[in-house]
Amino acid sequence: MKLSVMFDGIWKNNGVFKQVLGTCPTLAVTTSVKNGLGMGLATTFVLICSNIVVSLIKNIVPSKVRIPVYIVVIASFVTIVDLMMNAYLHDLHKILGLFIPLIVVNCIILGRAEGFASKNGVADSLLDGIGIGLGFTLALSILGGVREILGNGSILGFNLFGSSFSPAIAMIMPPGAFIGLGFIMFVISYFEKRKRG
Amino acid sequence: MKNNLSMIYILAIITAIAALLLSITYNGTKDKIEEAYRQELIKALNVVLPEHDNHPDKEDINIDGKSVYIAKKGGKLVGVAFKSTSSKGYSGDIDILVGIDLNGKVYGVEILKHAETPGLGSKIETDSFKRSFKGLGKEDKIAVKKDGGVIDQFSGATISPRAVCEAVNNALKFYSEVVVKNPQLIGGVK
Numbered sequence: 001m002k003l004s005v006m007f008d009g010i011w012k013n014n015g016v017f018k019q020v021l022g023t024c025p026t027l028a029v030t031t032s033v034k035n036g037l038g039m040g041l042a043t044t045f046v047l048i049c050s051n052i053v054v055s056l057i058k059n060i061v062p063s064k065v066r067i068p069v070y071i072v073v074i075a076s077f078v079t080i081v082d083l084m085m086n087a088y089l090h091d092l093h094k095i096l097g098l099f100i101p102l103i104v105v106n107c108i109i110l111g112r113a114e115g116f117a118s119k120n121g122v123a124d125s126l127l128d129g130i131g132i133g134l135g136f137t138l139a140l141s142i143l144g145g146v147r148e149i150l151g152n153g154s155i156l157g158f159n160l161f162g163s164s165f166s167p168a169i170a171m172i173m174p175p176g177a178f179i180g181l182g183f184i185m186f187v188i189s190y191f192e193k194r195k196r197g
Numbered sequence: 198m199k200n201n202l203s204m205i206y207i208l209a210i211i212t213a214i215a216a217l218l219l220s221i222t223y224n225g226t227k228d229k230i231e232e233a234y235r236q237e238l239i240k241a242l243n244v245v246l247p248e249h250d251n252h253p254d255k256e257d258i259n260i261d262g263k264s265v266y267i268a269k270k271g272g273k274l275v276g277v278a279f280k281s282t283s284s285k286g287y288s289g290d291i292d293i294l295v296g297i298d299l300n301g302k303v304y305g306v307e308i309l310k311h312a313e314t315p316g317l318g319s320k321i322e323t324d325s326f327k328r329s330f331k332g333l334g335k336e337d338k339i340a341v342k343k344d345g346g347v348i349d350q351f352s353g354a355t356i357s358p359r360a361v362c363e364a365v366n367n368a369l370k371f372y373s374e375v376v377v378k379n380p381q382l383i384g385g386v387k
Contacts, residue, residue: 031315057211062204069211076215080222087229090237098312152316169353172316 005124009131015108016139016181017188022108026140027177029099033156036144038092039099040137042081044130047109049077051129054117070113071104078103108136146180147171237309238294242266245296245305247276260379263371268296276304277376283364287356288312291321295368301377302334306365311357318357326351326358335369 015021022043029039053073061069082100085093093100103109112132117125148154151171153161170176235254242253249268257264266278278296285291292310297303306327313319320326329348333339339362340346343355350358 035315061207061211062200065204065208068208072208072212072215076219079219083222083226083230087226087233090233095315148316166352169317173314 002124003127006127006131009128009133010135010138013132014135014139015111015132016136016143017185019108019111020185021111022106022136023181025099025102025106026143027174027181028102029096030140030144030147030177030180031172032148032152033141033144035095036140036142037137038096040133040140042085042096042100043103043106043109043136044133046074046077046081046103047112047133047136048126048129050074050109050113051117051125052122054113055120055122055125058118066118067110067114070110070118074109074113075104108132143177143180143184146184147176150180151176241294241307241309242268242278242296245278245294245307247296247298247304249275253278258379258381261371261375265376265379275299277372279368279371279376280309281364281368281371283360283367285356285360285363286311286313287318287354287360288314291357291360291364293361293364293368295365297368297372297376300334301369301373302332303330303365303369306330306361308361313357314354317351317354320351320354321357321361326361330365333365335366335373339366339369 009015011018013019016023016026025039025043030036050070050073054070057069078101081103082093082097085100086097112128116128120128145155148156149160150168151173153159153165153167168176171180239252239254246253246266246268247270249270251267251269253266253268256269257266259265263279267274268276268278276296276298278294281293281295283291283293289312290310291308291313294307294309295303296305308322308327311319311321313321326349330339333347338346339348341348341350341355341358341362343350344359346362348358348362
């Protein structure tokens with residue numbers, strides 16, 4: 001059991017900024033910090049559960065049917081999250097409801113099942129799930145924050161600039177997601193290149 | 198051959214376990230979800246109807262396939278509410294709940310379901326927008342200002358408020374053409 005597995009997942013192997021996986025939900029839901037956070041945490045939950053289960057059953061699943069098995073495992077957890085959220089976090093579900101089923105096709109989750117959990121022990125897979133999940137949540141919150149500040153002039157629903165500020169509406173529309181993600185990745189790689197010299 | 202069969206068994210067993218887990222979760226959350234939707238309706242009804250002391254969500258009558266919720270105070274009718282839909286939203290239908298008082302004026306509007314652009318069209322959910330319909334009747338021009346009406350549109354989003362206006366107009370039309378002629382309500386509304 002290595003804690004470094006978890007920290008690698010948060011930043012060094014960040015699913016969105018470094019591996020550029022799961023961009024569909026990333027681009028779709030990040031119109032505000034709250035949405036990004038909610039989607040990130042829901043994905044983290046599914047990721048942790050599916051990593052644990054895939055790691056547990058890795059020795060009994062024949063390799064030829066492993067992908068359908070992973071998808072069944074992931075889809076089941078997503079449906080459970082969907083129902084639970086609808087029952088207990090009804091208001092959040094109203095916002096994210098459309099996107100929850102999309103977690104099934106988030107390739108970060110299938111990628112971690114195939115690339116990590118099916119080759120490693122339960123404890124490491126759990127840590128990997130937490131790390132990658134938190135990394136995903138972090139990425140969605142950053143992108144959501146940038147878009148909410150520029151496109152709506154607020155952060156977490158709290159108005160920043162007063163009523164005279166006229167926001168760049170394009171930032172909370174779909175093109176803003178691409179522009180925002182592109183610039184964030186540019187800034188990250190710029191500083192990392194400079195650090196390396 | 199043996200390997201091929203085990204493939205089938207294992208896939209079948211795993212899907213069966215998944216199905217079992219899902220049915221347990223579904224049964225566990227079913228009532229809670231229904232209750233959440235009911236609470237949502239009650240909350241919306243309390244906003245759009247004048248002060249009442251009955252349970253409008255339980256006292257609904259079916260008129261032309263529409264549930265009309267009836268608000269009473271001390272046994273006397275004070276208003277009705279029903280759902281109205283516009284398909285002219287920016288993305289998908291907009292479902293609203295409209296409450297109408299005995300003078301045939303809008304008492305309140307609540308957005309039940311929409312898929313408008315977050316941060317733009319979704320501003321139809323703000324209280325100040327919903328309040329701007331209060332007191333309007335079928336003789337008022339319910340339309341966005343761009344179309345010569347009395348409702349404020351938002352910068353960058355005209356389509357969504359326009360769709361809500363359409364839904365409110367539909368509701369008033371339904372009220373004056375169908376609801377007031379309903380025998381169960383005659384005498385109470387004009």
